[in-house]
Structures are given as structure tokens and as C-alpha cells.
Amino acid sequence: MSPQLSFAAIFMSDVFEKIVSLSKRRGFVFQSSEIYGGLSATYDYGPLGVELKRNIRERWWQAMVYRHDNVVGIDAAILMHPTVWKASGHVDAFNDPLIDDKQSKMRYRADQLIENHIRRLHKKGRDERAEAVHTRFVAAMNADDMPKALHDIIISEEIHAPDSGAFDWTDVRQFNLMFDTLVGPVTEAENRIYLRPETAQGIFVNFHNVRESARQQVPFGIAQTGKAFRNEIVARQFIFRMREFEQMEMQYFVKPGTQLEAFEAWRAERMQWHIDNGIRPEKLRWHQHDKLAHYADAAFDVEYEFPFGWQELEGIHSRTDFDLDAHQEFSGKNLQYFDPQTQERYIPYVVETSVGLDRTVLMTLCEAYREEEVRGETRTVLRFHPKLAPYKVAVFPLVKKGEMPEIGHAIEADLQRHFNVFFDQKGAIGRRYRRMDEIGTPFCVTVDGDTLEDGTVTVRERDSMAQVRVAKESLSTYILDKLNQTAIAA
Ligand code: ATP
16 A cells, blocks of 8 residues: 555545445446456446436436426437548547556556646645646647647656556557447448447437427437447546446537527536435535637536545536537538527537436445444445435335235335335344345335234334334335435435
């Protein structure tokens, strides 16, 4: 362990390791192809992870599509015509600046090495120096010869390799992040296509199809969730940076000149969405881009404080007419919009919200993870927002004999009409509660001796651990009501 790591950093990395291990043990996330030694930066979701991910995706869809009359969804193919990626700029410019440590042969993103260096300077209280490097960094990112400018900073700041500690760098080179493959039986270059590195382009190329079929007028949005693929070089930190991941994106088409208003409105809405999912506001912040893409006129990221530091979660970008304009040029098809009110023709501007689903899953796990002292023992609990929890309710017959299991199964069947329910009749009741706490189940229902007498059951709440008695018949209404109360305990 590096001697300069602070106590807080050690504690946080310890917590992160526990989250990763719980994810595997309880069936949230597994390494892909684990029995073959695993495939790096690729993960599979287990029985609980798939539920958590579905719930997050579903809440995003509700917030973006169902709550806006003028936002509709699509599900475009992962494989697209290769010219799409020429037009979007991905063939020529979807690169990361990379640098290799000659001694360890480890590869790093040059921009991230410098950003981490700036952060370290701030931490050490050397703010003035940090600001100076930051100014140089912004200039380097905008320089014509960006790789050389970044390399110069790494050398003059004497930034050492994080893993080996060596100071023996190669030049900085640009590396394209798109995966390619060949389509059909012929292995010729013109048959080369790409796995999409973002879902957005499937939306742009369908602009007219969607607008006409859904009878939408500008301003309107198109939303989509789906897989994207990037040949990430520095793929670390579990599901934070993967080579195959899922995005939830929405492109909002507006009249030129109104984009910044729409940008601010979506910015506010997107931040609120995370808070509504139970993320503490103090763990979220805005980061304004230092380097705007040449076509963008505003760009902010939502960042979350992961156990390994503040990192990007979602990007909100005002992309002007760059994408539609480029597709119009490359396809030769008219992508202008005719405004029936003003009789004007124009290429709409676009405000985009783009969030990683897997990163949101990771944030949700990190945010929910707690270790609490209860009567001298440590309980591990995932305090998920109830709407995101994989199971909403667990049903426990207190003992595995007599009428209790049968009553329990009848309750389970009744609740299953509304929720994902877990049934467990094995082991001591306290242990059953703990197992449910550990996977974030908000309610446990126990069928006990009193149930046989008066038809009530014990409902135990995950966060407060309070227990109340509720009549069997009113259980589903009781739990539905509770789930609809969005406020959750801190
Ligand atoms: P980063 O700077 O972290 O590489 P980016 O700025 O390239 O991200 P965008 O292209 O704006 O990311 O993608 C939008 C969102 O998609 C990101 O905010 C992130 O949540 C998610 N995302 C991007 N790349 C990955 C990845 N390799 N693994 C998981 N999620 C990703």
C-alpha cells in the first residue's frame, strides 16, 4: 500500500473492496467468463444486479419518456452503416491520448495522469501551483499538437507512473476507441463496420423517421437505452469503466437560439433525478468542461463522489447542429426541419443528456452500502431507494412446519402480483433479516404464532428495523403505500 495514501483514502478503498466482494457473493455482478480467467473490463450482472439495473433503467425511462409529452423512445441497432461514424467524427477523432510506462509496460491516459497530478497538488495545499498546471493543461488539450503538449507537461511536472513509480515514459499517442468487425462472408476492408461507441447516432439518423411517425414538432426529444462499446485502455475500477456498457441517452431537438434555455432546464432535471433516486445531494456536483468539443456551446458533467474519488457519471451537452448537419452532408438527405408556425426551415440544435447505466448501478451500490452497529454486532445494509431495490419484500414463515409455510406461500403469491418477492423459510429469523438487509430488501414479512390467531403478520422495515403488525389482507396496499412515499431515511 502506498505510504502517501491518507487514512480516509485507505478507508474508502477498503469500503470499495467490500462492495465489489458483496456484489459477487450476493449475485449483483460477476466477472465475465470467470471460469476462463475472466475477460478484463467486461462484467455480467447476476440475479440481483439485473433487477437493480432494470429498476434504474425503468425509472430513467419513466422520467424521460413517460413524464414528457414531447419525448419518445427508440431502440436502434448496435450495428450501423459505417459512414455514420465518418460523419459523427468517431473514425477520425474518437481517440484517447495514451502514454506507456516503459518499465512496467502499463498504459495510461495522459490527460488523466495530469488531472490526478493537479488533484494531488490541491490536496497538498499547493493551490497556486495546481492552478498554473491546470491552465497549462487546458491550453494543451486545445493545442494543435495535443499529444506533444500533454507529454511536455508530464515531463516538466515529473509525473511518475502510478503503479511502478518509474519516470520512463514513451511519447503520447492517439488511440481510436472503436471496436470494428467485418460484416457478411467477405473479409474486405469495405465490409468493415463498428460496434457503436455511443447510442446517440442511432437517434440522429432516425430524426425524420421518429418526428414524422410520432407527429412531433420541435422542440422534442428522442430517448434510448442500449449497449455501447469502447476499447478503453485504462479500464479499471470494476464496472466504472468497461469495454461493453450501457448508456441512457436523450437528444432534445430545439430551435437554434433556444438551446441554452433547454440546456439549463435539462441540467436541473437530470440532477434532481439522481437525488430522487436517493443519492445525497452533497455527494453530487457539477463539473464544467475545460475543453469544449469544437461543435459544443456548453457542457457540464454530473460527478459523484465514488469511494475512489469524484468521477463523471453523466454528461449534459449542448451540441449545436453539428450531428444533423454532418449526417445531412454525408448522406445527401435533407435533415432540415420545417417549422409550420413560422414557416422557417432550419437544422435543429441538440441538447443531449447521456448517463452510463452501469456507472449509475455502481453509484447506487456505493451510496447504499452501510455498516452499522446493532446491539454490539455489525450489520451490513444496502439502503437502496425502495423503488430501486431488487426485491421489495421477503416473506418468512417463522417455522417450517404447521400452517405457517402454507400461509406464507399464499401471502407470497398475493404480493407477487405487485412486486418481486423473496421467500425464505430456512434458519434463524435474525439471520434471515440480516441476509435481506445485505441485499437491500426494504420490507420483511414474518408469519408467526399470532398470524394463526388474528390474521396479522409482522412487517419489519429495513432502515429503522421497526416492526409493526399488519393484517394479511392489507399487506399489499400497506407496502405499495410505503413504496410510494419517496422519502427514505438518510
Ligand atoms: P469518460 O471521460 O469517463 O471516458 P466520456 O466523457 O467519454 O467518459 P461520454 O462519451 O460523455 O463519456 O458518455 C456518457 C456516459 O457514458 C458517461 O458519463 C459514463 O457514465 C458512460 N460511459 C462512458 N464510457 C464508459 C465506459 N467505458 N464504461 C462505463 N460507462 C461509460
